Amino acid sequence: MSAPSHIPVLLQETIQALAVVPGGRYIDATIGGGGHAAAILEHSSPGSQLLGIDADPAALEVARLRLPRYGDSIRFINDNFANLEAVCLKYDFFPVHGILFDLGVSSLQLSDRGRGFSFQQDGPLDMRFSPDQEITAADIVNTFPEAELARLIRRYGDEGRSHRIAHQIVQQRPIKTTLELAGIIERAVGRPRGRIHPATKTFQALRIAVNHELDNLEAALRQTVNLLGFDGRLVVISYHSLEDRIVKRFMQEEARGCICPPETPTCVCGHSAHLRLVNRRVIIPSPEEVSSNPRSRSARLRAAERLFSQQEIGESAPKLFFLARMAASQIEQESDSVEEEAKKCEKQGSARVF
Numbered sequence: 001m002s003a004p005s006h007i008p009v010l011l012q013e014t015i016q017a018l019a020v021v022p023g024g025r026y027i028d029a030t031i032g033g034g035g036h037a038a039a040i041l042e043h044s045s046p047g048s049q050l051l052g053i054d055a056d057p058a059a060l061e062v063a064r065l066r067l068p069r070y071g072d073s074i075r076f077i078n079d080n081f082a083n084l085e086a087v088c089l090k091y092d093f094f095p096v097h098g099i100l101f102d103l104g105v106s107s108l109q110l111s112d113r114g115r116g117f118s119f120q121q122d123g124p125l126d127m128r129f130s131p132d133q134e135i136t137a138a139d140i141v142n143t144f145p146e147a148e149l150a151r152l153i154r155r156y157g158d159e160g161r162s163h164r165i166a167h168q169i170v171q172q173r174p175i176k177t178t179l180e181l182a183g184i185i186e187r188a189v190g191r192p193r194g195r196i197h198p199a200t201k202t203f204q205a206l207r208i209a210v211n212h213e214l215d216n217l218e219a220a221l222r223q224t225v226n227l228l229g230f231d232g233r234l235v236v237i238s239y240h241s242l243e244d245r246i247v248k249r250f251m252q253e254e255a256r257g258c259i260c261p262p263e264t265p266t267c268v269c270g271h272s273a274h275l276r277l278v279n280r281r282v283i284i285p286s287p288e289e290v291s292s293n294p295r296s297r298s299a300r301l302r303a304a305e306r307l308f309s310q311q312e313i314g315e316s317a318p319k320l321f322f323l324a325r326m327a328a329s330q331i332e333q334e335s336d337s338v339e340e341e342a343k344k345c346e347k348q349g350s351a352r353v354f
Ligand SMILES: C[S@@+](CC[C@H](N)C(=O)[O-])C[C@H]1O[C@@H](n2cnc3c(N)ncnc32)[C@H](O)[C@@H]1O
Pocket: 006, 007, 008, 009, 029, 030, 031, 032, 033, 034, 035, 036, 037, 053, 054, 055, 056, 059, 079, 080, 081, 082, 102, 103, 104, 105, 106, 129, 216
């Protein structure tokens, strides 16, 4: 059986931004259909390893079908990337040469009507990446008070007509399917003018809320700094301004050295830069890519490289120990305790920082 396809976005730009090297260790935090993962493995063989994470077990299955030829070089993990450190500790997968996030929803998920991501075909109002999540889009649509619904649609969808849409939703409840909801939105705000369907922004808002997408992204980005080795690269592809703003702010803050107020005569903060921006400007797809894959049109790629201060190099062993201690509260350990793992890291000391 051949796996359905998802065309990876900004593929060459991603490989270049990750500065993929043979024998490297990489994390694809959103492996999806496995397109980026396959290219990373192609460019980093022989001897490379890739940890492929996805919250969606169905997406992981597709990636498994697509990538059998990489055998033991690739490990598939069904988890949320908000648990990145814990996953890497569990599989002893750090430090790494590169981490990729290709955010949002894949074409495979969009085209599966049963997942409820698309307003173009009928399906249940679900929108969860993982079946383990409790709250679905239907729960939000059918239970949130009108004002809260309007706020959510405004905030996560940047929808100016959020009050009108929320009012109509509340009037028409209960709403069960994607086409029912899309019809209600269309009646609330009028027929589509231009290319964008009137339900686009509300569907985006619901998906972000259902999956806590912005919180998970912020949590995951913070953890990348502890996992990247010398010159390790962080690459993030985002698809809307809310995500891109988080990525941009994170990279800029981590690229700053002293963060004392300008009037402070000498530095008292002790803050040092952990990242260097690889590109000053955001990378966007070429017109050719957009015309062959319209889904890529809103993609924004940002990349940064890990920097280590002299002090950090000296502290690498205690830092890993601290990392393991943090993880101890998160991971259900089997026989080997995380303490042992941490001691092993401590013994290896800065050899762990390649
Ligand atoms: C745009 S697709 C990735 C496509 C992939 N790069 C490829 O080439 O096929 C995004 C994937 O990220 C997954 N995802 C979204 N949020 C996630 C999260 N918080 N944790 C783990 N996976 C997540 C989705 O389930 C989806 O499969």
